[in-house]
Structures are given as C-alpha cells and as structure tokens.
Amino acid sequence: MTSVDATIVLDIGKTNVKLVLLDAAGAMLAERRSPNSIVQDGPYPHHDTDRIWNWMLGVMRDYARLARVGAIVPVTHGATAALVDDSGLVLPVLDYESELPATQATAYASLRPPYSTSYSPALPAGLNLGRQLAWLARSFPAQFQNARHILMYPQYWAWRLSGVAASEVTSLGCHTDLWQPARQQYSSLVERMGWSKLFPPMQPAWAPLGMLRPELAKETGLPEDCRVLCGIHDSNASLLRHLGSGEGQRTVLSTGTWVIAAALGMPLDGLREESDMLANSNALGQPVACMRFMGGREFGELAGPQPEVCTPDDLQRLVAQGTMALPCFSSAGGPFAGRAGEIQGPAPQTARERYALATLYCVLMSDYCLSALGSAGPVVVEGSYTGNPHFAPLLAALRPDQEISCSDDTSGTTCGGWMLHHWGAPVDDNTSAAKPSDLAGWQAYRERWLASVTAGKAA
Incomplete structure (x- = not known):
C-alpha cells in the first residue's frame, strides 16, 4: 500500500453508483461504476441498499491496496430518506419515482407548507420527500413508529459507515417540503407530523462524523483512522x-x-x-x-x-x-x-x-x-x-x-x-x-x- 492520502467519494446518482478514489490533489486514481437498480418486489419499489453496500465494500478492499484513504464522502441524489432504528432500516428506502396512491395526494395537499415558505413545488410521484414520509407513516405505522431517525440519503450511508447519525441542509432543502430555505429552518410539516425528534442534529456537509467503524476497517483494509464525512446532495x-x-x-x-x-x-x-x-x-x-x-x-x-x-x-x-x-x-x-x-x-x-x-x-x-x-x-x-x-x-x-x-x-x-x-x-x-x-x-x-x-x- 502506498502512502498517498486519498479520498473515496461514494457517488450515488439515480442511474448509476460510482466509487471514486482521488489523491490529495484531487486527481482520480480509480473509478468503479455499478447500476443503481430498483427492487420491484416487497412492499413497494425500493433501492437495493444491500447490493450497493456489498459492492461498495468489495471496491473499498481494492482501493485500500492502492492508497492510504483518509476520508470517505457520501454524495447522493435527493428526494430520498432512510428510516432506521439502532440496527438498520425499519423499512426499505422508497424509490422517488414510485407512483403513490392518488387518494394520498389529496390528503397530503392539506398538510404541505405553502410554496411561499418552502419554495418546494408540488411534484409527481415521490419527488416531494414529505409526501413519501407521510405515506409511509400512514401505510406502515408500526414500522414508522419504530424508527429512531429519519436520515437523508447521504447521511444514511455516513451513518452506516460510522455509526453516527446527522442531518444536513442540502438534502433537506431539496424540494422536500421539510425545509424553509429562506429562514433556514424546518417547515411547518415537520412539526405538524411530529417528526422533529426523528431528525438528528444538523452538521455541515464537510463535518467528519466519526471514524470508519472498526469492523468495516478490518473488513476492507482501510485505515482505522479513516474519517467518514457527513456528505451532501449531488447537485x-x-x-x-x-x-x-x-x-x-x-x-x-x-x-x-x-x-x-x-x-x-x-x-x-x-x-x-x-x-x-x-x-x-x-x-x-x-x-x-x-x-x-x-x-x-x-x-x-x-x-x-x-x-x-x-x-x-x-x-x-x-x-x-x-x-x-x-x-x-x-x-x-x-x-x-x-x-x-x-x-x-x-x-x-x-x-x-x-x-x-x-x-x-x-x-x-x-x-x-x-x-x-x-x-x-x-x-x-x-x-x-x-x-x-x-x-x-x-x-x-x-x-x-x-x-x-x-x-x-x-x-x-x-x-x-x-x-x-x-x-x-x-x-x-x-x-x-x-x-x-x-x-x-x-x-x-x-x-x-x-x-x-x-x-x-x-x-
């Protein structure tokens, strides 16, 4: 293994997942891609998080032999969140392109904050994350009540890698109905639905949440002092x-x-x-x-x-x-x-x-x-x-x-x-x-x- 201080960027786009290894000057040392496939069975169409996880760990093992990795940074598409308890997902991560019931759209319209405060337009399917969460809370009440955290998608991966839960503004402010961009605070929907306690403390996108979990460092060969950053919405x-x-x-x-x-x-x-x-x-x-x-x-x-x-x-x-x-x-x-x-x-x-x-x-x-x-x-x-x-x-x-x-x-x-x-x-x-x-x-x-x-x- 070389002494190069490198960065791994986990870049989850809607179409592809990339794992990119960059040196200290930002030059690319390696890149691997995999399709971001959607699982159609189960309770609803959802992201194949286990497949991404296993693929990612395998690539990290390869990268550990190329450079000394100092940090892992999650970057993902928006309109996506994970409901977790202390051990993992309580529900699969819903695909935002899934068509939610039309009857739910009518009910949700009465819950949404006004556009003048959220600047989040009413969007089809699950592109308004608040609508996804409201549907999940209504359709799967027991599982939803078991959730300890609502994690935006970059922070889900950061939590899975480090064990530390955080919230971050770029994913919260991405046409979610959950955020007031001008006031830089949660919207009325979050309080109305009683979700405030489910969002972990806010952290800057560049904040190190903690070190890579020891068992993952051992499994991948990455350094024990490899930091996991909070992460950011891709755009x-x-x-x-x-x-x-x-x-x-x-x-x-x-x-x-x-x-x-x-x-x-x-x-x-x-x-x-x-x-x-x-x-x-x-x-x-x-x-x-x-x-x-x-x-x-x-x-x-x-x-x-x-x-x-x-x-x-x-x-x-x-x-x-x-x-x-x-x-x-x-x-x-x-x-x-x-x-x-x-x-x-x-x-x-x-x-x-x-x-x-x-x-x-x-x-x-x-x-x-x-x-x-x-x-x-x-x-x-x-x-x-x-x-x-x-x-x-x-x-x-x-x-x-x-x-x-x-x-x-x-x-x-x-x-x-x-x-x-x-x-x-x-x-x-x-x-x-x-x-x-x-x-x-x-x-x-x-x-x-x-x-x-x-x-x-x-x-």
Missing part, C-alpha cells in the same frame, strides 16, 4: 467550487439524470411553482433559485439505447428539415410536466440523427430554463453534458450576452465530494469558454420550438 456538490467565485449573478448548469440550472445570487421572488421552479439550499445553508428537467433521462429516450455522437452535418440536416422534439419525455416533473413528448417533422433515421435530436432538445430545454429563471452572468456547464461536443457551442449561440463555459470535470459531484475533505483548499477554475456554433437556421429553429411549447402545440 449541491457540483455547486461547491462556484460558491466562492465572486459576487454577482452566475449560473451553474449541473447535468446528469437531472439537469438543474442553479442561479447563484438571484433573489427568490421570481420563482413560480407552476413552472417547477424551486429553491435549493447550498452547503452554506443559503437558498439558491433553481429550475430543472430530467435531461439525462430524456436525452436517453431520444438518443436510444446505443447512442452515436453526431456530426455538425447531422445537426444541420435536422434543423433544415424542421425535425424537432417537443416536451416532454419523462414523467418526473420539469416546466412541461404532464405533456406527452412528440417528434415533429421527418423522423430521425440513424443513431447519429437520434443523438442530434436529443442534443437539440436538451439545449433548447436548458435555454428555456435559463431564460425563465432570469439567468444573468456567466454559465458553467458541469457533469455529463460536458462530454457532448455540441451542447455548449449550441447553447452559447442562443445566449450571446452570457459566457457559456464547460468544466473539465465530467462529474462535478466527484470534485465536490473531494472538496468536502479538503474544505477551504483552493480549487482550480478549470473551465473553457465555448465557441458559439454557426449552425445555420438555429435561431429560427429555436423560435419555432418556443412558439410550439408555449402554445402547447405545433406552431
């Missing part, structure tokens, strides 16, 4: 490197399964519930105006199971013949929730054309969200879309008054996790400005697309 991990980048408005476009436009420095009074706008809470507890759509999932639906990166000629052909995709291709929220997606014009014929159509659609959706938010100042693209060579140039061509740049990190969540272990250390601003695309007819195509989506039908 907020992507924001960390931008929190200290000066005053003024700027926007981070965090891309993955979800595409989230986070407008730093923007007031909240322009947010509108009916457009699926929300306020997240960043790692410092400050509210951040956001808008999002399920862009990774929608890109996959349009591009198909075997995507092939398109050429500028493919993009030009689709624009010239008027082929466009109108929202939406996911049922999980977004500004056009409830509409059925459709393709107008000649259908794409090849894998490259399908990739081109998915790219055009996701650029236009991102542009729509930026405009609806009133985004001003520079825009930085983080995450999976940085691997698409056409995304940032097409977006830059639509927004000439804003500098559009790409991070060199295809996973802002990984960088954010590393930053938590090295809190306060300077991080290089490794971004590159995008050269605007010269795609002919692109502006007119956008205007036709906007006319179609705002009218709810083809223009």
Whole structure:
C-alpha cells in the first residue's frame, strides 16, 4: 500500500453508483461504476441498499491496496430518506419515482407548507420527500413508529459507515417540503407530523462524523483512522467550487439524470411553482433559485439505447428539415410536466440523427430554463453534458450576452465530494469558454420550438 492520502467519494446518482478514489490533489486514481437498480418486489419499489453496500465494500478492499484513504464522502441524489432504528432500516428506502396512491395526494395537499415558505413545488410521484414520509407513516405505522431517525440519503450511508447519525441542509432543502430555505429552518410539516425528534442534529456537509467503524476497517483494509464525512446532495456538490467565485449573478448548469440550472445570487421572488421552479439550499445553508428537467433521462429516450455522437452535418440536416422534439419525455416533473413528448417533422433515421435530436432538445430545454429563471452572468456547464461536443457551442449561440463555459470535470459531484475533505483548499477554475456554433437556421429553429411549447402545440 502506498502512502498517498486519498479520498473515496461514494457517488450515488439515480442511474448509476460510482466509487471514486482521488489523491490529495484531487486527481482520480480509480473509478468503479455499478447500476443503481430498483427492487420491484416487497412492499413497494425500493433501492437495493444491500447490493450497493456489498459492492461498495468489495471496491473499498481494492482501493485500500492502492492508497492510504483518509476520508470517505457520501454524495447522493435527493428526494430520498432512510428510516432506521439502532440496527438498520425499519423499512426499505422508497424509490422517488414510485407512483403513490392518488387518494394520498389529496390528503397530503392539506398538510404541505405553502410554496411561499418552502419554495418546494408540488411534484409527481415521490419527488416531494414529505409526501413519501407521510405515506409511509400512514401505510406502515408500526414500522414508522419504530424508527429512531429519519436520515437523508447521504447521511444514511455516513451513518452506516460510522455509526453516527446527522442531518444536513442540502438534502433537506431539496424540494422536500421539510425545509424553509429562506429562514433556514424546518417547515411547518415537520412539526405538524411530529417528526422533529426523528431528525438528528444538523452538521455541515464537510463535518467528519466519526471514524470508519472498526469492523468495516478490518473488513476492507482501510485505515482505522479513516474519517467518514457527513456528505451532501449531488447537485449541491457540483455547486461547491462556484460558491466562492465572486459576487454577482452566475449560473451553474449541473447535468446528469437531472439537469438543474442553479442561479447563484438571484433573489427568490421570481420563482413560480407552476413552472417547477424551486429553491435549493447550498452547503452554506443559503437558498439558491433553481429550475430543472430530467435531461439525462430524456436525452436517453431520444438518443436510444446505443447512442452515436453526431456530426455538425447531422445537426444541420435536422434543423433544415424542421425535425424537432417537443416536451416532454419523462414523467418526473420539469416546466412541461404532464405533456406527452412528440417528434415533429421527418423522423430521425440513424443513431447519429437520434443523438442530434436529443442534443437539440436538451439545449433548447436548458435555454428555456435559463431564460425563465432570469439567468444573468456567466454559465458553467458541469457533469455529463460536458462530454457532448455540441451542447455548449449550441447553447452559447442562443445566449450571446452570457459566457457559456464547460468544466473539465465530467462529474462535478466527484470534485465536490473531494472538496468536502479538503474544505477551504483552493480549487482550480478549470473551465473553457465555448465557441458559439454557426449552425445555420438555429435561431429560427429555436423560435419555432418556443412558439410550439408555449402554445402547447405545433406552431
């Protein structure tokens, strides 16, 4: 084993689970991935936490031979919580995409805090975590009453690794109905439901909760003094490197399964519930105006199971013949929730054309969200879309008054996790400005697309 002081980031996205080993300078030493599968049997669809756990411990054994690991940092998707007693889960971890009974939605509507205090829009399925918890409390009262803690998903993994329970603001402030971002305190729902005692003490995302449990250190070969950090919501991990980048408005476009436009420095009074706008809470507890759509999932639906990166000629052909995709291709929220997606014009014929159509659609959706938010100042693209060579140039061509740049990190969540272990250390601003695309007819195509989506039908 080397003497390198490394960090393990457990990055649980909605689609994949990653375990990334990073050295003291933030360079990646190793990365392993596994699908984030959902178990469909049992009382309801739920996350396969045991499979993740066993896979993770196996990878950690491998990593222990590569470097001396000083910390483990959990980073996960939002809208997810675990109910635990002293020994483990009292109920499986509900998948937020599960459709909850319609009758429960009506009952829950009377419990929700007003949007003006939570800035958490009413969302489908279990995307409002408060609705999940209310349904579990009503449907499984005995198990719910046995719970000692409600743990946000990053803190569930931190608890399982360290034995220390904590709460943390970024997951609580992620369209949960449980938090008041502007006041930085729990919402009326928590008190109304009697859940206050179930939330452990608040800790900063970068706080070490404790050492890795001794039996786990022995099993994995990791050092006994390896620290387990509190952890953070994944989109907020992507924001960390931008929190200290000066005053003024700027926007981070965090891309993955979800595409989230986070407008730093923007007031909240322009947010509108009916457009699926929300306020997240960043790692410092400050509210951040956001808008999002399920862009990774929608890109996959349009591009198909075997995507092939398109050429500028493919993009030009689709624009010239008027082929466009109108929202939406996911049922999980977004500004056009409830509409059925459709393709107008000649259908794409090849894998490259399908990739081109998915790219055009996701650029236009991102542009729509930026405009609806009133985004001003520079825009930085983080995450999976940085691997698409056409995304940032097409977006830059639509927004000439804003500098559009790409991070060199295809996973802002990984960088954010590393930053938590090295809190306060300077991080290089490794971004590159995008050269605007010269795609002919692109502006007119956008205007036709906007006319179609705002009218709810083809223009």
